[in-house]
Amino acid sequence: MAREGRGLICAPVSQARAEKMGLSRMVPRNEERFGTDFTVSVDAAKGITTGISAHDRAATLRVLGKVSPRAEDLVQPGHIFPVRAKEGGVLVRAGHTEAAVDLAKLAGLGDAAVICEILNPDGSMARWADLIEFKKKHGLKLGTIQDLIEYRRRKEKLVEREQVVKLPTDYGMFDLYLYRTVTDGGHHLALVKGKPKAKDAVLVRVHSECLTGDVFASRRCDCGNQLHDALRRISKEKNGVLVYMRQEGRGIGLPAKIQAYRLQEKGLDTVEANRRLGFSADLREYGIGAQILTDLGVRRMRLLTNNPKKVVGLAGYGLELVDQVPIKTKPNAHNRKYLATKKKKMGHRL
Numbered sequence: 001m002a003r004e005g006r007g008l009i010c011a012p013v014s015q016a017r018a019e020k021m022g023l024s025r026m027v028p029r030n031e032e033r034f035g036t037d038f039t040v041s042v043d044a045a046k047g048i049t050t051g052i053s054a055h056d057r058a059a060t061l062r063v064l065g066k067v068s069p070r071a072e073d074l075v076q077p078g079h080i081f082p083v084r085a086k087e088g089g090v091l092v093r094a095g096h097t098e099a100a101v102d103l104a105k106l107a108g109l110g111d112a113a114v115i116c117e118i119l120n121p122d123g124s125m126a127r128w129a130d131l132i133e134f135k136k137k138h139g140l141k142l143g144t145i146q147d148l149i150e151y152r153r154r155k156e157k158l159v160e161r162e163q164v165v166k167l168p169t170d171y172g173m174f175d176l177y178l179y180r181t182v183t184d185g186g187h188h189l190a191l192v193k194g195k196p197k198a199k200d201a202v203l204v205r206v207h208s209e210c211l212t213g214d215v216f217a218s219r220r221c222d223c224g225n226q227l228h229d230a231l232r233r234i235s236k237e238k239n240g241v242l243v244y245m246r247q248e249g250r251g252i253g254l255p256a257k258i259q260a261y262r263l264q265e266k267g268l269d270t271v272e273a274n275r276r277l278g279f280s281a282d283l284r285e286y287g288i289g290a291q292i293l294t295d296l297g298v299r300r301m302r303l304l305t306n307n308p309k310k311v312v313g314l315a316g317y318g319l320e321l322v323d324q325v326p327i328k329t330k331p332n333a334h335n336r337k338y339l340a341t342k343k344k345k346m347g348h349r350l
Contacts (some may be wrong), residue, residue, distance in 0.1 A: 007117030014111035020073035043078030194239035205230035
């Protein structure tokens with residue numbers, strides 16, 4: 001890996017294994033672009049010298065993958081970088097960390113793995129054509145995270161439909177579906193207009209809960225306006241779906257969100273406030289929402305969103321993005337900075 005892959009050698013592990021081995025997060029505030037959950041680096045406690053040689057790093061990796069992991073078998077810091085995988089794997093987060101642990105589990109090899117990003121000889125990141133040549137040279141198989149998502153989606157499910165009721169609203173009658181996630185017992189909702197069919201390009205909104213915006217009409221954000229605009233537009237369609245995800249404050253929870261508001265009052269923007277509190281700019285995961293959509297019969301969709309993150313990995317869940325439909329809201333004096341930050345720092349198409 002070190003000679004041919006050239007990238008950083010990491011060791012994805014499950015949350016349970018990380019806890020057993022005392023692998024605490026590398027930093028209290030994770031500002032890594034993709035939210036990769038690095039822990040403090042480690043070395044094996046015995047059987048190595050400096051820790052950096054291929055022999056020593058292999059020894060450390062073997063310790064990390066032991067059938068019965070123990071914290072005392074490792075020392076910190078070291079020369080191997082463990083990474084914590086999300087519970088639910090690629091069905092929750094379409095990342096390399098989750099893919100590696102999923103593959104290890106599917107192969108019956110436990111809940112730890114080794115990965116290395118591949119660089120070209122000139123130091124640039126290897127792309128698809130480069131990887132084709134790499135696999136030929138080394139006699140390897142080539143797969144994608146999308147392939148793994150598709151496989152797991154055929155074999156297992158992380159959401160369960162619990163209830164369906166009628167919900168009369170200002171925008172007409174909807175069917176309200178209650179879903180439970182099997183990984184954490186959390187609940188999410190779907191408001192459905194009509195009966196989505198596989199052939200239809202269904203208008204879809206995946207909306208993350210915002211109590212202050214959705215319920216109290218806060219002008220700090222545009223969440224409430226987006227929610228009601230989406231319901232209004234879906235109500236005019238033959239078939240449409242709004243998935244309401246219970247991931248308050250871009251996934252940080254209500255108490256932390258209110259703390260972030262306090263920091264924003266002191267001059268920080270929404271991204272800076274999240275990071276000051278020890279969170280990534282956006283902790284939301286959309287795999288659960290994608291599974292809800294497929295359970296409802298959606299296969300082709302026109303997605304109401306300004307957020308490019310929502311479209312990542314959709315094909316692996318059996319969803320075809322026919323169109324990305326922007327949601328335009330009118331800025332006000334209280335949210336103008338917030339909207340500018342989402343555009344500049346989070347890539348939202350506003």
